[in-house]
Every structure is written in structure tokens, then in C-alpha cells.
Amino acid sequence: MATVKLENVTKSFGELQIIKGVDLEINDNEFVVFVGPSGCGKSTLLRLIAGLEDITSGDLSIDGSVVNDLPPSERGIAMVFQSYALYPHMTVYENMAFGLKLAKESRESIEGKVREAARILQLEHLLDRKPKEMSGGQRQRVAIGRAIVRNPKVFLFDEPLSNLDAALRVQMRIEIAKLHHDLDATMVYVTHDQVEAMTLADKIVVLHGGIVEQVGSPLELYHHPRNLFVAGFIGSPKMNFIATKVTAVDDAGVSVTLPGGETIKVPVNGENVQPGDKVTYGVRPEHMIETGDADAHIDGEVFVVERLGGDTYAYVRAEGTEMITVQTSGDSHVGVGDKLHIGVSAATSHLFVADGDALPLLARNPMADARKGGMLSDAPGPKAEPH
């Protein structure tokens, strides 16, 4: 049973404020992912929770009690580091047992906990190895094992997969998801990789410049981005943004002009805008159709085509825009120089006012509250990595 609560937490290094007042609640058993671009403060925020950095102001509570002043080892947390940070001179067993030994636990209890963690992580046959005799994935599992034996209230992961190659990363991602499922523990996970964020998180926290831009489930962020930053950060390829003006406002939505002259009525709450206001129209590449009938259309000329096999990306130049990305199917015959009549749908369109905030959609996307992806409780675990 562990909750984490941050109340107006700030962190400064000298004059420079890195975390500018963060309020956040992490529920029991929740998998929370901090995501954001380099330098957004996500790692710092994790290190504040761990106790590796001092909180400049604000309160941090774990399980209801303020822990600002507690050293990391007394906070009931365990941390998995980006570089694994295994003790190079100790065997796998000693690495996992080190913290327990320092806590003066009995030999039998240490042995039991280490063996159990090794069983969960399929490390039993590696207990006598030194870190340098193992592969990256195995080291990563040892680092997780070292966290498990502490039986922490909260697991903290600092970009744990960024040192692995792409294939291994997918495999470890699944393993971590399974671990969360099996251990029923609260986990906080930092990454800059939005695929990791989307696939692992119950709740994503998007950080930017030391403040929280939005907190929500992965699909909530995808369908209801609160502002331009989140809209652009979540989703790949990036959402298309087109600067335009409001032409009309009524109860059913806000109308704007698209390049080429057509008008689209986006179903958003237009209380705060008037005709003539500058707004940004946003639509995701995967929500555009290459050609054909739709709520409205944008005319443009293709100047680059990227074929990925399953998908094709067409980069289009339209009047008054820099570049529009259109995602279309792998068997599309679109070619450079083609003139496209791209279709967009009102339901998947977004509008952002001048300061970047999104106008709230009138209808909530049904997927925004969909059940999180998961696995059968008796699903077989991913195969142990060959060694």
C-alpha cells in the first residue's frame, strides 16, 4: 500500500530553478511514467522522490507521511539506475544482498529474499557471476532484482532501458510490465521514449521546463491533449499544426479556415473565442486521408515520400503552411509531385488558442477512458534472454 504525493515541490540549483512547483498524486499500485524532452526536469523529479536531491520547497509524502527529511534508505523506495550501477566487484548475489546486509538482516532472511528475486527474474543460474561477465539485459535484471529484495513501497526507474539495443528494449519493457502486474507495486518510471510511456503507464506525467503540462492516461493524453506541447509531444509522427483564424463560433463548435479555403467546424467549446481570433488548428497524420470525401479538405503538393512498408508518410506543402505530414497505407501509390486533396474529420481535429491551450472537445473520446492494455494473469512470461 503506497501512495506518493507531491505538493508544490520546487528544486533549484543555485539561481536556476529546475522544478517549478509540481503537484502530483500517485495512487497505490499505479505505474506512473514521467516523460518529457531533455532537460525538462523529469530525472530531477525522480531523484527528489528518491531523496538523492534535496527538495528546495514544498512537501513530498510517501504513504501519507512527509519524507522530505528522510535519507533514501529510510523512504521505502528502491531505484533502478540508467547505467544499472551494479557494484562491479560483487557477484550478482552480493549485489542483491548488499542493502540487506547493511540493514543487518539475518543470513537466512537475506538468502530467502535474494533467491526469491532471482527466481522471479530467472537469474538463479547467474548468482555467482560478476557484472562484467553478463550481458546488458542480464545486468538490467540484476539491477531490478536489487530493487525487489528491498521490498520497497515504491519502485523508481531512471531510464532503465536506454542503454539496451532496440530488440532487447522491447523484451525488457514487457518484462517490466509483467513485473508490475506480479508485484502489484507502485512504480515511477522516467523515460524520454514515448512508446515506453504509452505502453507501460497507467498514468503519464508530461513535464516541460520544470512544470507539469498534463497528467492522464495514455489515451487521454492522445485524444485530449491539454495544450500544444502535449499534442506535439505525444504521438508519432507529430501532430500537424496549421495557423489560422476563427471564422464563426456557435454551440456546436468553432469554425476555422483551412489552407485552400475550405472551412471546418471543430466540435469544441468556443466560449472564450471570437471570430477573427488567431488559433492553431491541429490534426494527427494518422487522422488524415490521402484523398477522398471528408468533413473538409486541404490541398497541397507532395514533396517527400517515406515508405515504411506498413505505412507511408507523405510530406505535403500547402499554402500558408511549412509542412503537413500525412500518414497513409503501405500500398498507397502516392508519389513526389502529386497534388493531394487531403481529407480531415472534425471529430479528430483540435484547436489551440494563442497561448497554446487547447479548446476542450465537446465530446469525450470513448477511448480516453478505455481499460489499460495489460496481460492475462497466467500469461507466460517473456522468455529469458539467451546467454
Next chain:
Amino acid sequence: MSRNARRLLLRIAFYVLVIFIVIYTVFPFYWAINSSLKAGTDLFSAAFLPPSPAWTNYVSVFEDQPFALNILNSVYVSGVTVIISLFLAVTAAYALGRIKFSGRGVLLLVVLSVSMFPQIAVLSGLYEVMRWLGLIQRLESLIISYVIFTLPFTVWILTTFMRELPKELEEAAIVDGASPWQTISRVFLPLLGPALATTGLLAFIAAWNEFLFALTFVGNNNETQTIPVAIANFSGASEFELPWGGIMAASVIVTVPLIVLVLIFQRMIVSGLTAGAVKG
């Protein structure tokens, strides 16, 4: 002259220079060995090989002088100096290299400036300290005073090595609940093995070679002398004739182990010297 001929000539010149450098550096030591093996009047011939090699000079070093005792003195003084300096330096280097606190920069500067002290500048004050501690003519006076040059550079070099250890390793230890002392003794020390060996060796050599303090504090007594003082004060049967054969034999005896050590630990020594100086 053709291009090839010029290249060949340059090559030859290069190797002549190399050979010259090798002779220049090695010859004095060779000459010491050569002389030490010449007994009696052979010593005064400039033959490049001893006409009739003999060990008499080596025997006389141990029979006419308490040279074995001098060696023991030097081993004792240098050994204990190294242990004390390393112990003090490891903890200090951890604090200076890995903990951020106000005053750290000043402390580093103090350590550095002490390492640049001319030893003569503290000689009279140190003499009084030793007299007050009752250590004049005792080897312990050297152990204490040698710290003045071994400690700053061991701290300096170890601080450099400490800084290079990964930060996450220390944080992992903190999360595991290790105190600073436990972090040093159980996580960092095992990793600093090579660095400790290097610094220890450099400190040992520095203490082994020290002359000024040894001459001043324990120089009046054959029995308490360290090797450098013994070799400097070597006296023979006659007051006017220095026993060169014996001096060379003694020189060879104390130098061979050092050269062996230095050659074995070549790479480490170079890395230690450069850690202290180049990276500074």
C-alpha cells in the same frame, strides 16, 4: 640526393639519436654495477668490464657498516609512512572528490600549496616539534615529517581517481542505506585497488629517497640512518679515501629493487604521475 636516400639517412639519424638516449640514461647505472664488481685496484682502471669480477665490495657493505639495519630502517619508515598517508588520504579524497561542501576549493588549494612547500622552510619548526615530541634520533620523527610531502600528493591523486568513479554507483549505495564510511570501505576501496597501489608506490619511493629530514633528524647515528643518509655518509677505512667500490655496491643494492618495481608497475606509475600533474 634521391628521396629514398634522404629518407634512409633520416632514419639512421633517428636511430642514432635513440641509441644515444638509451646509453645516456642507462650508462651511469651500468657503470655503478661495473665498478661495484671491481675489487682492489681494479676499481681505478676504466675498464668497461670488470677484469676479475668479485663480490668483496658487497660483502664489505654489510660487514663494515650497519647497512642491513639501514635497509630495515628505510623499509620501516617508508612502509609506515605509506600506510598512514593512504589511510588519511582515502577518506579525505572521498570528501574532496565526491561531497560538495563550502570550503572545498580552499582545502584543495591548501593541499596543493603544501605539496609545493620547500622542505627547508619547515625544518627549524619541525625540529622543535620533534624535540618536543622527544623523537630526535628516532625513526618515528621521519614517519611524521614525511607526511608533509606524501599526504598532499596522495590526496591529490586519489581525489582525481575518486572523481572518475561513476556517480550512480555511489547513489546505489546510498539507496541501499550505506553510510559514507561504508560507501568508501565496501564500494569504493575495492574499486580503487590499482589507484591505491600506484599512489602507495609513488609515496613509498618518495619516502625511500628522502634525504634532508633524514640527515637532520636521524643523521648523527649509524644505527638510525636511513639508506640515503648512509650512502651519503659512507666512510671507508681511511678518512681521505672514499670507498667507491662499497658506495657503488650499496647503490646497486638499493636501486635494483626500485628499478624492478618501477619496470613492473611502469604503466601504473605513469598514469599516477599524469593523474597528479596533467589532469591536475
Next chain:
Amino acid sequence: MTADASAIAPENLGTETAPRASKLTRQRVRSAWIFITPMLIMLALVAGYPLISTIYYSFTDRLLIADHNTQFIGFNNYLYYGPNLNNYDEELDGYFVYYEDTDAALVYRDDGVFYDLDTEDPDTGAMDPYAGEIDTADVFEWQGLLVDSLWWRSVWNTLTFSVVSVGLEIVIGLVVALILNANMPGRAVIRAAVLIPWAIPTIVSAQMWSWMLNDQYGVINEILLSWGWIESRLAFTADRFLALPSVIAVDVWKTTPFMALLILAALQLLPGEVYEAAKVDGIHPVKQFFRITLPLIRPALMVAVIFRALDALRIFDLIYVLTSGSRDTMSMSIYARQNLIDFQNVGYGSAISTGLFLIISAFTLIYLMLGRVNFDQER
């Protein structure tokens, strides 16, 4: 990606001036001081206190004999105008002065009065002040460190020695380092050979060279004679003009390896691409050396030079053994120890030591300012 935090807090945990330092930070700072204290105490005992004592003694007439009554005499050890200090006579309780003009034997006491030795009462030792006129210019002289010709000679010797030997070491060290840096067979052997002089204790190398330079049986004389370069054997270590060059030659032999290794380490850190680019551009190797290599290794060279220069300025053992500290090779350290220990004059010896310390400090400061040497390259 931990760069988030570490880019801003490049190392270590916690911050110096956080308004609310946590228990962890406080504990770490506290243990930092606990860890440093033993070192500081030790340094205070062997360096701080002795240095302050030395400076203090230089203002006294302290002697090495334990029970001597030490008095504070201000700057007299440095500069003093008065009767010759060597003529102090404890029995007379003053300085013996012979006044040539009137052929009078006098005693000058601390009260500033000249007493007539002829009037001394054989029982009580009491004397009458001298009746005649005395021109003090005839009996007083300037004394002390600042007018001591032997001190200035030792300063001159030390500086000459330091400049010449460090200069030669740089040049030879560079040559040796460049050779060691070249790709050639047997590089390891040559590197090992170069390390030998460094490994030999200074005293031992001094004795080895002393033997090689011996005026009767030395091999150097033998070789020079057989090559016909000299006509008679030279007394290298005793000759007025050869003694200092001999000392320099031995020091260069002993310490060039250190210099060469430091330069070599710097050379090996140089990026190879620069040289490939220079080769492509067709830049002459000699020009490469002066335009690329030298500027790039300058910082390392500056540090190596100051280490060696400070070492050279305190030269003691080599000279002590090679030339026994004759006037021609007297160094500041030799002169200081001679006064401190051999002449037992702690006061004057300390003044010399203090002078040496001041010269070295001034040199270091000037060098650091001019050279902008950066020692604390924190990462």
C-alpha cells in the same frame, strides 16, 4: 538522459546553500569534515605550525641549543646596522669593538653606550663608558640577510640552476617524448630505459655521478682524455667554473625522464585527426610541431614546468653530495641548513628559510598569473 539533472549539478549530491538541506545532505557534509579533519590536523602539525614557527624564529636570536634564552630581535636577522654581531661576547654582555682610530678596545652594550675594556674591574666586570669621541660609521656596519653576499650568491646559484636545468629538461624531455611517441620497434624497452634515472634515488645518482666525475679515476675524464677532448683531468665538482654545470648535468639526467613522461602523456591525448588533416594539407612536420603540437600540449607543459621548477628551487641533496655545498654551488636550501644545524644559528637560518619561502611563493604566484595555469579543472 540523467543529463537532465547532472548537466546542472555536474557532480555530487545536494547543494551548498539549499535553504532546507535534508538529513542526507547534512550527514554527508558532516562526514566530509570528519574525513578531512585527520588530514588537516596532520598537515597543521607537520606543515602549518612548523612554517609559522620558522617565520617567528627568523625574528629571534634563537640557537639550536635547547636551553638558550631566546629573544625577539625584530628584523635584525634581515637587516641590522650596528657592531659586528659575530663579536658578541656573553662574558662581556655586549659586542667587542676595536676602534682603530684611537687603538681602543671597547664593548658596545644594548644600552647604546661604548664601554672602555681597559677600565674593566677584574672582580665585578664593571666598566666605565669610553671617554673619547667615536665615529660610529667606523665601527658599525650593515648586516643581515639582505646584505649577506653568500645569501645572494646562493640565490643566484639557485636561480641559475633552476632556469638552466628546467630549460634543458623541457627541450630534452620534448625530444625524448616525441621519440617515445613515434611508432617504432622496441618502444617499450626504450621507455623502460628512460625510467631508470627516475627510479634511482637522488643520493644514489649523486654518488654514481660523483664517482664518474671523479678527478682522478672518473670514467668521464678517462673517456674525454682518450678522445683527446681534454689534455689533463678535470676536477668537475671542485672547479669554480665546472661545479655548477656539473650539478646541472646530473640533475638534467635525473629528472628529464619525469618531464618526458608527462609530455608523452600529453602527446598521447592529442587527437590523431588533427595530424591527418595537417598531412592532407601538406604542412611540413617541423611546422606541425610548432603550430599544432606545442600549442596543444602547452597546458600540460606549464604544469610540468612549475612542478619541476619548485623542485629545482629547493635543491638540496644533489648539491650536498656532489660538491658539499661549496660557495660556487651553494643553494638557498644548503645555506639555510648550514646555518640552522651546522652553525646552530636557528634565528639566522630561519631568516634564510623564510627568504627562500618568500622567493618561491612569489615565483609561484607570478607564474600562475602569467601562465594562467588551471589546477582545479573540475569535471
